Amino acid sequence: MDILYFYQYFGTDKGGWSTRVYEMCKRWVAEGHNVTVVTTPYDKSDIPKFKGISKEFEYSGIKVIVLNFPQTNKVSVFKRIVGFVKYMLLAMVYIFRLKFDVAIASSGPITVGVLGIFAKIFRRKKFVFEVRDLWPSGSVQLGMLKNKVAVKFCYWLEKTCYNYADLIVACSEGMKNDIHRRYGFKHIIVIPNASDVNLFSVKSEKSLPEEYQNKKIIIYTGSLGRIDECMQILEAAKKISPEQYPDVLFLIIGAGADKERMVNFIKQENLVNVKMLDLMPKKDLVVYLQNAYISLLTIKDIPILHTCSPNKIFDAFAASVPIVQTTYGWIDQLVNETKSGLTATINNADDLSQKILYYVNNEEIRNEHAKNAYQLALNVFNRDVCAKNMIEGIKGLFDKKDSKNIWIINQFAGNDKSGWGERHYFMSKYWKENGYNVTIVSGSFNHMFFNSVEVNSIFSYEDYNGTNFCWVKTPKYNPKSVRRFWSQIVFAYRVRKLNPKKLSSPDYIVVSSLPIFPILSGAYLKRKFKAKKLIFEIRDIWPLTLIEVGNISKYNPFAYTMGLIEKYGYKKSDHIVTLLPFAHKHIVSKGGTMEKIAYIPNGLEKGIVDIQNLSDEIQSLIPKNKFIIGYAGTHNKANALEFLIQAAIKLRDDERFFFVLVGDGYLKDNLIDMAQGLNNILFLNKIHKNQVYSLLNLFDIGYVGRNATKVYDYGVSGNKYFDYMLAKIPVLDSSNVKISPVDQAMNGIKVEAENSDAIVKAIIDFYNIPIEEKHLMIERGYQFLNDNHSTKILANKYMDIFKAS
Structure with a gap:
């Protein structure tokens, strides 16, 4: 497979910056894939700026194309955005020049997603959108992006990238959950940042500098930027007395906007138990991390940052070092469940220092947590595992799977919470037991529901006891009024816009009538998504019921139109399911064939309903x-x-x-x-x-x-x-x-x-x-x-x- 990877911050193992993309690509090349990375110089990576527009080189079998638009966090937001746009525009050239099967766009910045969209539209290639940062949410919450028009545009672009992507790769469960919560997309896999087990678990040949030997090193590595809020580390160090704990040493290795402020604070407070070193290549970092007692992770208290997936914790796990961290997201849950670290209250120096001292004073517990951390690195966050999982996810885009996704399109479908229309919900229990994935598409308003659904957008998604519900916003109506039929038309029109990336692409589409109009949408959706089968379920015979019970002439324009739709449904469907034992006579008279027809009536069973007492x-x-x-x-x-x-x-x-x-x-x-x-x-x-x-x-x-x-x-x-x-x-x-x-x-x-x-x-x-x-x-x-x-x-x-x- 030929892979084209767009990532602006690419770095190799020679540098001190994140090597996620490099490590992934190196393993894919070893597996026999051809990988080309299009990147830019970055002041934290090992790729420097140069003269000229672009240059190319090969490293570990990876073809690297560097566009000379240097990236740095030390300039204004406007200048950074200009750099992003320049990269995007020039990188587009390679979409048309290079041979590839799949384009991976790794964000942030969000503008890189445009390259994936272009590859999808103009080259008809698979587009994988890798989400390393939830942008623009991070910039908005940090106050870096304030213009309302710009914010609205960026969120639109983010959603558009997700929509066009064949696969979304999130770097953490927190990111995945955030994307699903905000937009409903489900075509997401989680490939976290990984542990360099081979690098950090093999004993370093280097010796620790003498001044750090025989110390319990509390280490922090990586960025010292505004989102890292590393000042809380220094505040915690201030509270730990060097006289009482002479063997405790805080070692901060990194670079960023806050470094100068931190250096000044150390001098001002005379923090003799704190040392700072510059950012260094990972291979030089090994000896420090292997001899560390605790690794630290701190962040600024902004909601979006609690979904982060920082490399520093995976490096610590690989080196058998437990962490003390301040996030309240998936990492908090991870360290608590696996006993591989502790969580301290964010921006609370007292609590952070107490958590550090808990390990310092309880070496047996610390060592137990260190073993657990290594097992995580070995079995869960191993780079080999992560690289394999991501390439398998990409390969899956090309595999013709025997998937079993059912869409039930029934405007009046409900569940046991709705109190009406539970037929398909009750059946879904048994379909799921047999490996089917079930989505019930229903209207938001039904005058028969005991509990109506409140929705704020055209489509609202709910996982109810393992069955997916897509609630389509429909107008409220009086059951006696014509508006009831208008609601049915609105429902039929809107289901044409169903997005398989939020529901899983359908293999079997069941359209349940009444109403009858959605069979038009069902036929359209079958063609659009190449579903295996369209099944037309007849609960009531329309328009015959309207004519006989409602005393409407069969020549009434509305009834006549319904009759045409009925015949169309019988013709276009692969199977016709009727709830009525003798309906085949009518169906055949209207163009259906006996081979298509199956009788599946209503039903119930003991235990399917949770029976409650009357008041x-x-x-x-x-x-x-x-x-x-x-x-x-x-x-x-x-x-x-x-x-x-x-x-x-x-x-x-x-x-x-x-x-x-x-x-x-x-x-x-x-x-x-x-x-x-x-x-x-x-x-x-x-x-x-x-x-x-x-x-x-x-x-x-x-x-x-x-x-x-x-x-x-x-x-x-x-x-x-x-x-x-x-x-x-x-x-x-x-x-x-x-x-x-x-x-x-x-x-x-x-x-x-x-x-x-x-x-x-x-x-x-x-x-x-x-x-x-x-x-x-x-x-x-x-x-x-x-x-x-x-x-x-x-x-x-x-x-x-x-x-x-």
């Missing part, structure tokens, strides 16, 4: 000495609840019976008006799904109603049937459905649709059924649910479709 207040409202006819669900036209109310009216004088209707819907007010004056009926607001089963246990029978319309000729798969079966109550089914779940399970009584007299008779019949027969009904329903409609069985049927050729 005492609700329990007190339901009579204990009555025969309870209950309904839990939506109060809309399709559920024919007006006929249940009519039955309640006819039984108003029979004190044996009491009716309970739980839920919300656009017809609820009408139903309440219809029941005015009745004392044998109770309306309850919608309760959380987890509490519904506790409520159902108070019912003697559960009601399911359907209108007498043609649409039900194709069967039903209402969750209410299965809710009642799971709760172990028999069902009163008022419908003309040819074969309903009650017919199949024989767990209730089925009567003619829209017939209140038949409902009344069935209620009385239920009341008179012997208890033994009632128990048999209940057990048949429960067994039918487990044998035919458990979520696991349904999820497996879906997986058969995923695997089908």
Whole structure:
């Protein structure tokens, strides 16, 4: 593989600056890859400025191109930015001149990311964006970048780099988490700065200068800049008495903007226990670090710096030296979990000195932590391991993996927190057990949700119990208004913009209707991302349901357009999943083929729902000495609840019976008006799904109603049937459905649709059924649910479709 690496601060093992890129590239060259690094002179590295525009040389098999725009932190921010831009513009030439398969742009500065974007757009090469510093966040938080327009532009550029990158390489878990939290991107791997085990673990042939021998050296190495806040080291040294601890010596090796101030402070305070040396090549640093007792890491108290991945800690680990550090990010967690160091309160000289003295006074603990530090260097942060992991990540961009990523596009999908629409969430548990990665794309507003989702941007991402949710911002609506359909159109349009770098590129796209519009987006996304399969799931037959139940003409422009979309979906999908047992007749009549169609109904199972107790207040409202006819669900036209109310009216004088209707819907007010004056009926607001089963246990029978319309000729798969079966109550089914779940399970009584007299008779019949027969009904329903409609069985049927050729 030919690799083009853009990094402005490249240095070799001859210098004292970070050698991360050099060490990576050296190992890749040894593996047989061709690596070219395009860099600039840097005053801390071993590459000096020179005369001319550019020069080339080879080192350890790496081809190095140096553009003569020297970099230094000692000039103004403006001059540094000018230098960044000059490098970027000239480096672009090499994008078009050189042969390469992948371009790696290592930031900061963020401008280097533009080179990767150009390589991606104009050369169609893979782009890897290496994030060594979270720029511009660091500069903004440090106050170096203040212009609002410039700040906004830089953040836009940062996001654009992430968006174009095929792979993001973060130098720490903290950086990865920050990028994901702010932008939602998931195509990120962590390759930390590494430990030079081969360099720092092999005993140095050099001897420590005599003045440092027999001392417990508290060492700091590296930058002495404003973000390092090294003055806190000197403040801590001031608090450790040379008379009481004559063997403790602070050794600071480095360079930076604060060095002069530190030198003056040492003289002013007469800190005889502190020595300072200039920055030196790593090979010269070995003897000092190997003889150190503790290594220090300090930072300025700025949030973004707590995500850092400084080389000094990895060098210390390799030399078997524990660290005392002041960050509160991933390093803090690391040293605490592995017992390889201690964390001191930032900018607290008392605490820093106490942590240092803890090691000084407890040599056994210090030595134990030193061993743990070395194990980290050897097994986790070894340069060989890090270089291998990064090149494997890059190779993965070219591999055709047998990935198993599922996108479920369902505007009304939810989870157990939402309290509605959990079908795909419940199935995802079993898909994940079989190695699938599941993302459910749903709308932010659903009038059926118990808990709506608040989103601040077009897409909001959530990991809920291992299932990824992408919440698409959709307009709020009244379920009776036309705005409800507008919400569906907005959802369908916006899902076309889904970003696979935030969700993982899809292999299987499932579009669940209703609404029907997203099948257009599903077909588009399949083409765009070359998904293996597009699956069209039909929960309700639209526009037939709208025509039959809503009494809308089939020539209505809206219904007619829906019909065209329906036919398009059947044609473009690879498979059609229907929840209705006889829907294949309709689907075939509209252009679908029998080979594509699979029947996967709704279902539930014990344990999938975390059942919670009802409040005492609700329990007190339901009579204990009555025969309870209950309904839990939506109060809309399709559920024919007006006929249940009519039955309640006819039984108003029979004190044996009491009716309970739980839920919300656009017809609820009408139903309440219809029941005015009745004392044998109770309306309850919608309760959380987890509490519904506790409520159902108070019912003697559960009601399911359907209108007498043609649409039900194709069967039903209402969750209410299965809710009642799971709760172990028999069902009163008022419908003309040819074969309903009650017919199949024989767990209730089925009567003619829209017939209140038949409902009344069935209620009385239920009341008179012997208890033994009632128990048999209940057990048949429960067994039918487990044998035919458990979520696991349904999820497996879906997986058969995923695997089908």
